[in-house]
Amino acid sequence: MAVDDLAFLIPLLPALAFVITFFFGKKMYSGGALIPIGAIALSCIISVLITINLLNNPEEVVHQSFHWFAILNLGILIDPLAAVMLCMVTFVSLLIHIYAVGYMSHDPAKPRYFAETALFTAAMLGVVLSDNILQLFICWELVGLCSFLLIGFWFHKPSAAAAAKKAFLTTRVGDVMFLTGIIILFSSISQIYSGNLPEGVYVLQFSEIFKLIPELSAMHTTILGTEVNQLTIIALLFFGGAVGKSGQFPLHVWLPDAMEGPTTVSALIHAATMVTAGVYLVARTFPMFIAAPDALIVVAYVGGFTALFASTMGIVMNDIKRVLAFSTISQLGYMMLGLGMGAVVGMEAVGVSMFHLINHAFFKALLFLCAGSVIHSVGTQDMRQMGGVGKVMPVTFITMVIASLALAGFGIPGTQIGTSGFFSKDAIIETTYLFAEHTGNYIPYLFGIIAALLTSIYIFRLLFMTFTGKPRTDYGGHESPGTMTGPLSILAVFALVFGALTQTKFYHFLEGTFENNFVHVNIEHLAELGHYHLAHGHHGEPLLILWMPIIVGVAGLLISFFIYYLRVIDMSTIVSRRNPVYQILYNRYYQYQIFIEVIALEITYGLSLVGEFIDRKIIDGIIDAISDGTIAIGESIRKVQTGVVQSYATAVIAGVGLLIILLKLIVEVQL
Amino acid sequence: MIPLTYYLILSSIVFTIGLYGIMSQRNGVRLLMSVELMLNSANINLVAFSSYNDDMSGQVFTLFSIALAAAEAVIGFAILLSIFRMRNMINIDDINILRW
Amino acid sequence: MLSKAINGVVALLFFAVVVLAVVGTTWTTVDELPQNAADQSNIEAIGVQIFTQFVIPFEVLSLVLLGALIGAVYIAKSEVEK
Numbered sequence: 001m002a003v004d005d006l007a008f009l010i011p012l013l014p015a016l017a018f019v020i021t022f023f024f025g026k027k028m029y030s031g032g033a034l035i036p037i038g039a040i041a042l043s044c045i046i047s048v049l050i051t052i053n054l055l056n057n058p059e060e061v062v063h064q065s066f067h068w069f070a071i072l073n074l075g076i077l078i079d080p081l082a083a084v085m086l087c088m089v090t091f092v093s094l095l096i097h098i099y100a101v102g103y104m105s106h107d108p109a110k111p112r113y114f115a116e117t118a119l120f121t122a123a124m125l126g127v128v129l130s131d132n133i134l135q136l137f138i139c140w141e142l143v144g145l146c147s148f149l150l151i152g153f154w155f156h157k158p159s160a161a162a163a164a165k166k167a168f169l170t171t172r173v174g175d176v177m178f179l180t181g182i183i184i185l186f187s188s189i190s191q192i193y194s195g196n197l198p199e200g201v202y203v204l205q206f207s208e209i210f211k212l213i214p215e216l217s218a219m220h221t222t223i224l225g226t227e228v229n230q231l232t233i234i235a236l237l238f239f240g241g242a243v244g245k246s247g248q249f250p251l252h253v254w255l256p257d258a259m260e261g262p263t264t265v266s267a268l269i270h271a272a273t274m275v276t277a278g279v280y281l282v283a284r285t286f287p288m289f290i291a292a293p294d295a296l297i298v299v300a301y302v303g304g305f306t307a308l309f310a311s312t313m314g315i316v317m318n319d320i321k322r323v324l325a326f327s328t329i330s331q332l333g334y335m336m337l338g339l340g341m342g343a344v345v346g347m348e349a350v351g352v353s354m355f356h357l358i359n360h361a362f363f364k365a366l367l368f369l370c371a372g373s374v375i376h377s378v379g380t381q382d383m384r385q386m387g388g389v390g391k392v393m394p395v396t397f398i399t400m401v402i403a404s405l406a407l408a409g410f411g412i413p414g415t416q417i418g419t420s421g422f423f424s425k426d427a428i429i430e431t432t433y434l435f436a437e438h439t440g441n442y443i444p445y446l447f448g449i450i451a452a453l454l455t456s457i458y459i460f461r462l463l464f465m466t467f468t469g470k471p472r473t474d475y476g477g478h479e480s481p482g483t484m485t486g487p488l489s490i491l492a493v494f495a496l497v498f499g500a501l502t503q504t505k506f507y508h509f510l511e512g513t514f515e516n517n518f519v520h521v522n523i524e525h526l527a528e529l530g531h532y533h534l535a536h537g538h539h540g541e542p543l544l545i546l547w548m549p550i551i552v553g554v555a556g557l558l559i560s561f562f563i564y565y566l567r568v569i570d571m572s573t574i575v576s577r578r579n580p581v582y583q584i585l586y587n588r589y590y591q592y593q594i595f596i597e598v599i600a601l602e603i604t605y606g607l608s609l610v611g612e613f614i615d616r617k618i619i620d621g622i623i624d625a626i627s628d629g630t631i632a633i634g635e636s637i638r639k640v641q642t643g644v645v646q647s648y649a650t651a652v653i654a655g656v657g658l659l660i661i662l663l664k665l666i667v668e669v670q671l
Numbered sequence: 672m673i674p675l676t677y678y679l680i681l682s683s684i685v686f687t688i689g690l691y692g693i694m695s696q697r698n699g700v701r702l703l704m705s706v707e708l709m710l711n712s713a714n715i716n717l718v719a720f721s722s723y724n725d726d727m728s729g730q731v732f733t734l735f736s737i738a739l740a741a742a743e744a745v746i747g748f749a750i751l752l753s754i755f756r757m758r759n760m761i762n763i764d765d766i767n768i769l770r771w
Numbered sequence: 772m773l774s775k776a777i778n779g780v781v782a783l784l785f786f787a788v789v790v791l792a793v794v795g796t797t798w799t800t801v802d803e804l805p806q807n808a809a810d811q812s813n814i815e816a817i818g819v820q821i822f823t824q825f826v827i828p829f830e831v832l833s834l835v836l837l838g839a840l841i842g843a844v845y846i847a848k849s850e851v852e853k
Contacts, residue, residue: 644764647774650694650781657784660792675798683789691782695775722813723800730813731820738832742839749843 003049004062007076010046010086011129013039014122018115025111032111036118037097043125044090051083055509061516065131065202073202077131081354081513084506085128085280088358092272092365093121095487099369100264102483103376107262113153117268120146124273128280131518132205133182136281140178140245143274144171150265151258160260167254174244174251178281181237185209188216188230206284207519213291217529235288235295238281239302246278246332249306255329259321263372266321271328271364276357279335283350287514290342291526300340304432304447307333311454315461319381320371323462324364327407330451331360337444338428343532344435347514347523351507352431355499356424358506363406363421363495369488370400373480374466383465390467392478395485397467399492404463406495408456408553413546420499425452426549427503433545438535452549456556464564678719686712699751699761703744710740 017039025032050062065075078086097117104110123146126139152164182204189203192215197203219230242248247255247270258270269275282289282299289295307330314326335353342349373396374389375381390397402419409425411418429452432445479485514521527534685708692705714733721729751761758765821829 646694650778653690653694653785654781657781657788660788672803675800676793679793680790683786683793686789687782687786690785691778694778694782723798725801727813727816727820728824730817731825734817734821735825735828735832738836742836745839745843746846749847752847 003046004053004078005064006046007050007062007078007129008064010043010076010090011122011125013043014118014125018119018122021111021118022115025115028111033097033101033114036114036121037094037101039118040090040094040097040121043121044087044094047083047086047090050078051087054078054080054083059512059516061518063131063518065205071197071201071203072134073132073205074135075131075202075205076129077206077518078129079513079516079518080509080511081280081283081350082128084354084358084510085276086125088361089121089124089128089273092361092491093117093124093268095491096264096268096272096365096369099267099372099484099487100262102481103264103372104262109153113150113262116146116149116153117265120150120269120274124277127277131207132202133185133209133285134204136284137178137182140241140277140281141175143277144168144175144245147171147258147269147274150269151261153261153265157260163254163257163260167258170251170254171244174241174278177237177244178241181234181241184230184237185216185234188219188234191219192216209285210287210514210519210521213287213521213526214529216288217291229293231288231292232295235285235292236298238285238288239295239299242278242281242336243302244278245281246275246336247306247329248278248302248333248336249309252306252310252329256322256325259319259325263321263368263375266325267365267368267372270325271368272361275328275332276335276361279332279339279353279357282336282339283354286339286342286347286350287519287521287523287526289339289530290346290523290532291529293531295530296340296343296532298340299336300343300435300444303333303336303338303340304444304451305333306330307337307451308447308454309333311451311458314458315454317458318383320374320383320386320462320466321368321381323383323458324367324371327367327455327459328364330455331356331364331407333451334425334428334448335360337448338431340444341428341431341435344438344535345431346527346534347511348507349431350513351510352424352427354510355503355506356428359406359420359424359495359499362491362498363403363419366399366403366488366491366495367407369484369491370396370403373484373488376480376484377478383462386466387469388467393480395479395488399485399488400463400467402492402496404459406499407459408556409452409549410553411500411550413550416500418500420495420497422550423499423503426546429549430545434535438533449548449552453552453556456553457560460557460560461564464560675719675723678715682712682715682719684712685709685715697762697764699754699763700748702763703747703751706747707740707744710736710743 014036017036021028021032021035025035028034054061061080062078063075065073068074097114100113100117104113107113120143123139123142127136127143130136130139148164148168151167152161154160155164186204189209189212190197192212193203201208203209213231216234217229217231220227221230221233222228223233244251255270255275259266261269289299310326310329310333314323314330317323317326335356338353338356339349341352345352373393374386377393378386378389380386406419406421409419409422411422411426413426429445429448432448436442436445514523524534689705689708689710689712692701692708696702696705714736717729717733717736721727721733754766755761
C-alpha cells in the first residue's frame with residue numbers, strides 16, 4: 001500500500017489522540033502526553049514520506065475526496081504548498097509536545113492541556129489539508145476555538161480569561177469576513193452557472209474555483225457608486241479572515257494578550273502554526289488574489305505596515321513574551337508583504353513567503369521555547385528582573401542566540417552561508433526592491449528595511465537584557481530538564497541550517513503548487529486579468545541592496561550592544577514618563593485607549609444605547625403585550641380547572657358524545 | 672319474545688341515571704349509589720347477552736361482578752364513615768385537602 | 772341550578788348516543804328463547820360453572836372480599852377506642 005493512501009490519517013490521528021487523552025488521560029503517565037506525541041509523530045512520519053514522494057514526482061499531488069452532501073465534498077489535498085506546511089506543523093508541534101512534558105510537569109490539568117493541543121494540531125492539519133474552501137473554513141474555526149481554549153488555559157486568572165475572550169472576538173471579526181467571502185463566492189459561482197449548479201461537480205473545491213476565475217473576474221458589483229471587481233471583493237474578504245487570524249493591523253491586538261496562556265501554547269499557536277493559517281489561506285487562494293485587481297497591493301501595504309508598526313512596539317516592551325509576540329506580528333507582516341509582492345514576481349512570491357513562514361516557524365518556536373525555559377527557571381516574565389541568565393542556563397542561552405541571529409537575518413549575501421532567517425527575509429526584501437524598481441513605489445521596500453533594523457534592535461535588546469550582565473534580582477535559576485533542552489537543540493539546528501540547505505529547491509518545489517494533476521492555472525494569464533505586470537529576469541540588484549538587510553541587522557545589534565550591554569547611554573532619561581515617543585510606544589500607540597474609549601465607549605456604546613431603546617421599548621413592548629395577553633387569557637381560563645372531578649367527568653362525557661355524533665355525521669357524508 | 676334491544680335500552684337508562692347522579696350529586700352516599708347503578712347496568716347487559724347467546728359464562732361473571740361491587744361499596748362506605756367521624760359531613764366538595 | 776341543567780343535558784346527550792348505537796346495531800342472537808324448554812332453571816348451570824371452570828377466580832374473589840372486609844373494619848373503626 002502506498003503511503004499516499006494514508007494521507008487521511010494525518011489529521012485523524014491527533015484528533016483521536018484528543019479523544020483518548022481528554023477522557024482517559026488522568027491515569028496515564030504525565031497526563032497522557034505520550035498519546036498525542038505518538039499520534040503526531042506518526043502524522044509527521046506520514047507527512048514527510050508523502051513530501052519525499054512529492055519531491056520526486058511534483059506533478060502527482062495526493063488528492064482524496066468523498067461525497068458529503070449536495071454539491072459539497074470532504075477531501076484531502078497534498079500539493080507542494082500543503083506538504084511543506086504539513087511537515088512544518090507536525091514537526092514543530094511534535095517538538096513542542098515533547099518540550100511540554102517538561103514545561104507542564106507541575107500543572108495539575110495536564111490531560112486537558114495535551115488533549116487541547118492535540119485537537120489544535122488536528123484542526124490546523126485540517127486547514128492545511130482541505131481541498132475545498134468550506135472544509136477549510138470549518139477547520140479554521142476549530143483552530144480559533146482551540147486558540148480560545150488554550151489562551152484561557154489558566155482560566156482562573158482573570159487576565160487569561162479576558163485575553164482568551166479578546167482573542168476569540170477579534171479573530172471572529174476576521175472569520176465573519178472570511179465567511180462572507182465564501183458566501184459571495186458561492187453565490188457568484190451559482191450566478192455563473194445561472195443557478196443550475198452542475199451535478200457531480202464540487203464547486204467549492206479549489207480546482208473548480210480556480211477554473212472559474214476568468215468568469216469571476218469579469219463580474220462587477222457597484223458599491224457606493226464605484227464599480228468594484230467581484231473577485232477583488234472576495235479576495236479582500238478572504239484577506240480579512242487572514243488579517244484576523246494572522247494578527248495583521250488592525251486586528252493584531254489579540255496576539256500580545258494571547259501570551260497569557262502557557263508558553264508552550266504561545267510557541268505552538270501564536271508563533272509557529274495557527275497564526276500562519278492566515279498566510280496559508282492567502283497562499284492557497286493565491287490565483288484568486290493575483291487575478292483580482294488591487295487585492296495584492298492591499299495585502300502588501302497591510303503586511304508592510306504591520307511589519308514596521310509591530311516592531312516599533314517590540315522595542316519598548318519589558319515582558320519577554322510580549323516582545324516575542326510583537327516580533328511574531330512583525331514577521332507575519334513580512335510574510336504578507338512577500339505575498340503582496342506577487343504583483344510583480346508572480347508565483348515566486350508564494351515561494352518566498354512560504355519559505356519565510358517555515359523558517360520563521362522554526363526560529364520563533366525556538367525563541368518562545370527558550371523564553372519558556374527561562375520563565376520556567378526564573379519564575380518571572382519581566383526582563384527587568386532577569387539579567388545574567390546565560391551563566392546558569394548555557395544550553396538555553398546558545399539556542400537563544402542562534403534563534404536571535406536567525407530572526408535578525410544574519411548571513412553573508414551572495415553565498416550559501418547564513419541563518420535560515422537570512423535567506424527568507426532577504427528574499428522578501430529583495431522582492432520588495434524589485435517591486436520598487438518595477439513600479440517606482442518604494443514604500444513597501446522602506447517598510448521592509450526599517451522593520452528589519454527595528455527587529456534587530458529589539459531582539460538583541462531582549463538577549464542582552466535577559467542573558468548578560470549581573471542578575472538584577474535573586475531568582476536562583478537552573479538549567480531546564482532534558483525534555484526541554486532536547487527540542488531546543490533540534491530546533492536550533494533547523495533554525496541555523498534549514499534555509500541554507502533548501503532555499504533553491506524550496507522555491508522550485510512550490511512552483512508546482514498550481515500546476516499539477518489537480519489544479520492547472522496559468523499564473524501569467526491570471527496576472528493579466530488582475531492588471532499586474534510581472535517582471536521577468538531580475539538578477540541585477542545593486543550590491544548595496546543585497547547587503548542592505550545585513551547592514552541594518554548589524555547596525556541594530558550594535559545599537560542594542562551599546563545601549564543595553566555597555567550602557568553608554570543612560571536609559572533612564574529616555575525611558576521616562578516625560579518622553580512622549582516612549583510613552584506612545586509603551587502604550588502601544590494608545591490602541592487600547594482608541595479601541596476601548598473611542599470605538600467601544602463612544603461608537604459601540606452609542607449604538608448600543610439606540611439598540612437598547614429599540615430592544616426595550618419596541619421589541620420588549622411587543623413581547624410584553626403578547627405575554628400579558630397570554631397571562632390574562634390563562635387567568636380567565638384557569639377557572640375551568642375547578643379540581644372537581646365530577647365536572648371533569650361531565651366535560652369528558654360531553655366531549656365523547658359530541659365526538660361520536662360528529663364522527664357519525666362525517667362517516668355518513670362519506671358513505 | 673322480548674327483543675334484546677329492550678334490555679340494552681333499559682341498561683342504558685339505568686346507566687344514564689347513574690351518570691347523572693355522578694355528575695350532579697355532592698353527597699358521598701348518593702355518589703356511591705350512582706356508581707352502583709352504573710355497575711349494575713353493566714350487569715344487566717352481561718346477563719342479557721349471556722342468555723341471548725346461550726353462553727353461561729356471562730351470568731357467572733355477573734355474579735363475580737356483584738361480589739366485587741359489594742367489596743367496592745364496603746370500602747367506599749368505610750371511607751365515608753371515617754370522614755363523617757372526623758368532619759361530621761360527607762359533602763365531597765369540602766373534602767379537598769388532597770387537591771392541589 | 773345551571774350546573775344541574777348542564778348535567779342533565781349532557782346525560783341526555785349520552786343517553787341519546789347510546790340508544791342510537793344500540794338501536795342502530797344488528798345483534799346476533801339465538802332464534803328462540805328459552806333454548807331448552809324442559810329445564811328452564813339456569814341456577815344449576817351457573818353453580819356447575821362456578822365450581823368447575825371458574826373455581827380459581829371464585830377462590831380469589833373470596834380472598835378479595837375478605838381483604839375488603841378487614842380493610843373496611845380497619846378504616847371505619849372508631850379512633851376513640853384506642
